[in-house]
Amino acid sequence: xxxxxxxxxxxxxxxxxxxxxxxxxxxxxxxxxxxxxxxxxxxxxxxxxxxxxxxxxxxxxxxxxxxxxxxxxxxxxxxx
Numbered sequence: 001x002x003x004x005x006x007x008x009x010x011x012x013x014x015x016x017x018x019x020x021x022x023x024x025x026x027x028x029x030x031x032x033x034x035x036x037x038x039x040x041x042x043x044x045x046x047x048x049x050x051x052x053x054x055x056x057x058x059x060x061x062x063x064x065x066x067x068x069x070x071x072x073x074x075x076x077x078x079x080x
Contacts, residue, residue, distance in 0.1 A: 005042050005043070005046055008022070008046070011046075011049050011050060011053045012053070014050075014053065015057075016054055016057040016058070016061075019050045019053050019054050019057070020050075020054055022050055023047055023050040023051060023054065026043050026046060026047045026050070027047065029043060030043055030044065030047070
């Protein structure tokens with residue numbers, strides 16, 4: 001990963017898509033084994049935080065869908 005971790009945006013400010021893209025980049029970087037152990041641990045820690053952020057955003061989206069469907073949208077049938 002060419003960007004130092006200190007220059008990356010705060011995880012809480014990332015959208016799901018941004019966090020997932022960064023996580024995929026981190027995984028690729030870790031798989032390349034081109035960093036020191038300390039760097040790899042820092043990448044792993046950021047990756048864990050990114051994964052948790054993605055899960056949180058998905059949970060929020062699921063809750064929103066549940067709220068919408070409980071408001072009477074469950075009978076929606078698309079026209080064929």
